[in-house]
Amino acid sequence: MVTIVMERIGRLFISLQQIRQVPQMLAAAVPSMPSTLRDAEFPYEMRERYICTGYRPLHQNWRYYFLSLFQCHNETINVWTHLLAFFIILAKFREISDTVDFLNDRHSWPLLVLIVSSLIYSACSAAAHLLAGKSKLCHYCFFFLDYVGVGQCQYGSAVAHFYYAVDEGMHRYVGGVFMPVAALLSCLSCLGCCYGKQRSHTPPRWVCKMCQVVPSILAYIWDSSPVNKRLLSWSSKDPAMVYYLGQVALFLSCAFFFTVPLPQYCFPRRCDFMGHSHQIFHVLLSCCSLCQIHTYQVEYVLRRDLYSRLHASSDPGLFVRLYAFTLAACSLVAAAMFIKVKQDCARKAKFE
Template sequence: MPGDILQRLTTLTLSVKQLGRLPNLVQRLPSSLPSPSPTVGASHVPSLFREPHILTGYRPLRQKWYCYLLSLFQKHNESLNVWTHLLAAPVLLLRWWSNVGTLGYTLDISSLPLCLFLLSAIFCYFCSTVAHLFQSHSEQAHYYFFFMDYVGVAVYQYGCALGHYFYTSTSGWRASIIGYHFLHGTAIFGLLSSTGCCLAKSRYRKPYPVQRKICQLIPTSLAYFLGISPVVDRLLTGSWTEEPSLNFHVLQIVFFLSSALFFSCPIPECFFPGKFDIFGHGHQIFHVLLSLTTLSQLEALFQDYARKRDQVIDIFGETQIWWACVSFPILVFSCLLVAFTSMKYMHKKLKQN
């Protein structure tokens, strides 16, 4: 089983290894196309854009928008942040179609939470890709795109919760207080996660105070731990020999907790400032591990769905499934409203400065 798991995850890892060749592509573009400006050091960009221990590889501000689009093929300190999530989406789709063919997947109400999980993951990676690609245009763009990135994270959290609730949870867990309040609880925490991140981003400036981390981490952590609770219960009560999906659930937890470490700590660049500016700094590793988390989730949920698909409607009823899935666009709209409100606030704040 471990060998099979590693083989399924190899596709994404191999794709990431090819990224070292990408910087050469910008040199092969037709000469008629404009080229992005050369990257600059940290002292040439405002403090908002500087990352700890990253000394070079910053893209100059206020270039034409198409220059940032073309920087997709340029070597800079956001290159891997863009490509890891840009490549993750097609890899997820490929694994989706592979599982569809293997499991005899049918599109009906019982598979709707699984579809929304995939949609939420792709939406999250799209928002992240766009944010890292275009945020260097200006301070306003930086704030606007990362507000949308936080929307993607909140939507992804709820998409995961839907999959875990309808395919992974046990009857004993659903009868508990946590299980009873799970769906609306994860939706509320998802909205609070988006709100907390937008608030922290818009209110605090560098050097960041500890309150900024509190605004970001508390609602996001609560959303994660509630969303993963049916998986933890299943790991503690399920049969590991009869349920191979549990191996992928373990992997998703290991990958996510590892990604949280690299997100919170600037490793390894804090030990070697300037050595990991372009490739290998902590946020890039975080992106790779998060992509592996989602891929592991997809494999686990497909196996749980295959085992349970004939019972989903009998267990939950069509009404509950529909209401849970209708909550998905409501959450998206609510998070977008928070993001647009934050954009309006930042627009006024930047004009005053």
């Protein structure tokens, strides 16, 4: 009996030893992550205003930057906000596809463009914030990719606004030019964002921020004009009105937090990892995208008689082709700006 008890105690002791080795085994399996840096240890061109700590070291292998998704640094929340938004929009897409025949119903194609452009933007933004810290060139490359997402997403919003929200009076005046102008403004917005990013290290920095903000504001004014006109003729009987109001409120909040460095300006160092303006901007923008998708899911059903009468049967196909053109044009703009940045970096390297 004593022998049996001693054997069991021995086995238990061995088991406890094995359990104690588990953290060491995990540490050996997962590579050690370098500690984050302060702003003084990080290149000036890649810093965010009033963000003092939490920068990841440069020139690590790609595995490090992918695994940093699970590390605490000043980009973690930026990545996860748009990564989660991507999967939420994807789930919303699946829900809508149960009741909407995107393949055969041409009138659903503007809604499809809105959803696809929102998915692309969320993915581009998450990739930029996750991987842009590898080097200066990667910083520009991935954020230019992010701005391609911005431009094509603006077009996606514009086509949904125009197709489902426009009224007869406005369609009569701008029907033939609305979407081509929206495509042009989307490309200009991408160009402005890329140029502002390229010159962001050149003072005064507010000029660079205006290069990013002003084209986007012009695009917003034009793209959302059908929505604003609907809001001016407010009707409590219209179930979509509250969603249109939500879109406007969310976008204006997005513009504020993208432009103004609050709250990190008021609370330096306390918002480096969580709570700074760009994270708030991401959350509000994701909510705005979801609000838009839900709005036009409702309008797709309720206003079918009107929009099917206003728009020609060839319009949805034309708008899809124009979306493909906008995506390609924004990509070319970003590629051209990246080549210029690469040339500038090579020129600076010669004199160093």
